[in-house]
Every structure is written in C-alpha cells, then in structure tokens.
Amino acid sequence: MATPLAASPLVIAIDGPAASGKGTLARRLADYYHLPHLDTGLTYRAVAHMLLTKGWPLGDMPHAVEAANLVDLSRLDRTALSAHAVGEAASKVAVIAEVRRILVDKQRAFAAQPSGAVLDGRDIGTVVCPHATVKLYVTASAEVRARRRLAEIEAKDGTGDFATILADIERRDERDMGRADSPLRPAADAHLLDTSEMDIEAAFLAARTIVDDIVATGSEA
Ligand SMILES: Nc1ncnc2c1ncn2[C@@H]1O[C@H](COP(=O)(O)OP(=O)(O)O)[C@@H](O)[C@H]1O
Numbered sequence: 001m002a003t004p005l006a007a008s009p010l011v012i013a014i015d016g017p018a019a020s021g022k023g024t025l026a027r028r029l030a031d032y033y034h035l036p037h038l039d040t041g042l043t044y045r046a047v048a049h050m051l052l053t054k055g056w057p058l059g060d061m062p063h064a065v066e067a068a069n070l071v072d073l074s075r076l077d078r079t080a081l082s083a084h085a086v087g088e089a090a091s092k093v094a095v096i097a098e099v100r101r102i103l104v105d106k107q108r109a110f111a112a113q114p115s116g117a118v119l120d121g122r123d124i125g126t127v128v129c130p131h132a133t134v135k136l137y138v139t140a141s142a143e144v145r146a147r148r149r150l151a152e153i154e155a156k157d158g159t160g161d162f163a164t165i166l167a168d169i170e171r172r173d174e175r176d177m178g179r180a181d182s183p184l185r186p187a188a189d190a191h192l193l194d195t196s197e198m199d200i201e202a203a204f205l206a207a208r209t210i211v212d213d214i215v216a217t218g219s220e221a
C-alpha cells in the first residue's frame with residue numbers, strides 16, 4: 001500500500017558496484033535537491049587507511065573495531081582516502097560484521113537529519129536506509145566501469161593497464177556481492193539504472209526523473 005510522504009524528509013539511497021558512477025550521481029542529486037551527501041565508501045576506506053598506516057593486518061578485529069569507532073563523518077578526507085590500494089583494503093575490512101555495525105550506526109544518524117540526505121554505497125537501500133524515499137541501484141558493465149576508472153587515472157596524469165583494472169573490479173564485485181553480511185544487491189524496491197550507455201548528464205536526468213516522479217506521486221515505490 002502507498003505510504004504518504006507529506007512532510008517527510010527526502011532521503012535518496014544509491015547503491016552499486018565500483019566505478020558504476022554512484023558517487024558522481026549522488027553528488028549531482030545532492031546539489032540539485034540541496035541535500036547533504038555522505039559517500040559511505042569513505043567510512044570503510046577510513047578504517048582501512050588507519051590499519052594500513054599503523055601497519056596492522058586488515059583482518060585484525062580489535063584494531064579494526066577501534067578504527068571504526070574513531071571514524072568521524074565530518075573529517076573524511078577524500079584525497080587521502082582515494083588511493084586504489086585503500087579501496088581494495090576497504091573491501092576486506094568491510095566483511096567484518098562489527099565494523100559494519102559501528103559504521104552503519106553513524107551512517108543512519110547522518111540519514112536521519114531533518115534536512116533529508118543522499119547516501120551512496122553498497123547496502124544503503126537494503127540495510128542503512130530501508131525506508132529511503134527513493135532507492136537507486138546504479139550499474140554498468142565491468143568493461144565500461146574499468147574504462148571509466150582508467151580514464152580517471154589518466155586524467156590525473158597516472159597510467160594504468162586496462163586488463164589489470166578490469167580484473168581488480170571483477171574481484172571487488174565478487175567480494176562485495178559474495179560476503180555474508182550486507183552483500184551488494186539491489187533492494188527489492190530499488191530503481192535500476194544501467195549507465196553503460198549513458199553519459200553523466202543522461203544518468204543524472206534519468207535519476208532526477210525517477211526522484212521527481214516519486215516525490216510528485218507522494219508515495220514510496
Ligand atoms: N555515466 C557516466 N558516463 C561516463 N563516465 C562516468 C559516468 N558516471 C561516472 N563516470 C566517471 O566514472 C568514474 C567513476 O565514477 P564514480 O562516481 O566515482 O563511481 P563510484 O562512486 O560508483 O565508484 C569517474 O571518473 C566519473 O567521472
């Protein structure tokens with residue numbers, strides 16, 4: 001049955017695999033609807049970064065839990081956390097249930113702001129914000145995502161090898177979709193957005209149409 005949305009804050013949940021474009025879309029939507037945005041991937045990256053910096057093993061539970069408790073959402077440094085190795089390590093600490101519990105609590109507090117919010121990650125529509133106003137699941141083929149990552153690296157004057165990047169993406173997909181706790185999958189009521197054949201503008205317009213339709217109808221999907 002449709003749930004009236006009158007006066008409820010707009011919460012947009014965006015999930016999808018690595019380099020699908022969910023972060024780009026989340027930032028564009030947050031800007032357009034004047035909502036605060038949280039890239040939840042940065043919270044897992046922050047935990048991994050702390051462990052790597054201290055030289056602690058990624059599977060070291062007590063230290064990973066300590067690091068998760070120290071994550072401060074207002075001090076997530078995208079530049080420091082953007083390294084490829086940190087993303088890889090993040091997907092390893094993300095399998096630790098206690099780490100997820102601590103970070104999910106912080107993410108839920110962010111989503112509960114009276115202003116509404118946009119959050120992107122892997123389990124936003126399924127676990128963090130199961131009652132989000134709008135849920136988007138953004139995908140693109142692994143080849144397209146690897147090409148985007150390579151272009152991103154080259155734009156920063158780096159070099160990369162397509163086959164290696166593709167293999168990394170496929171390995172990360174497997175880890176994120178195959179883990180026992182909060183695996184990456186679309187929520188039953190998520191709107192699927194395959195951006196393989198869409199540029200950034202087209203993906204943004206498609207997402208906006210979905211959000212505007214739901215807000216205009218005044219009910220959850
Ligand atoms: N629809 C799109 N078409 C082409 N490039 C895109 C598209 N969406 C995102 N990108 C680019 O792909 C790269 C990965 O996007 P990003 O939003 O960081 O993905 P994610 O947050 O899912 O890892 C970025 O360089 C971004 O500019």
Ligand SMILES: Nc1ccn([C@@H]2O[C@H](COP(=O)(O)OP(=O)(O)O)[C@@H](O)[C@H]2O)c(=O)n1
Binds near residue numbers: 091120
């Ligand atoms: N809500 C989330 C967000 C990220 N993650 C984990 O954190 C890793 C890094 O996330 P990210 O969003 O920064 O990665 P990219 O998609 O930007 O490469 C992912 O591979 C996941 O394993 C998660 O488990 N749950």
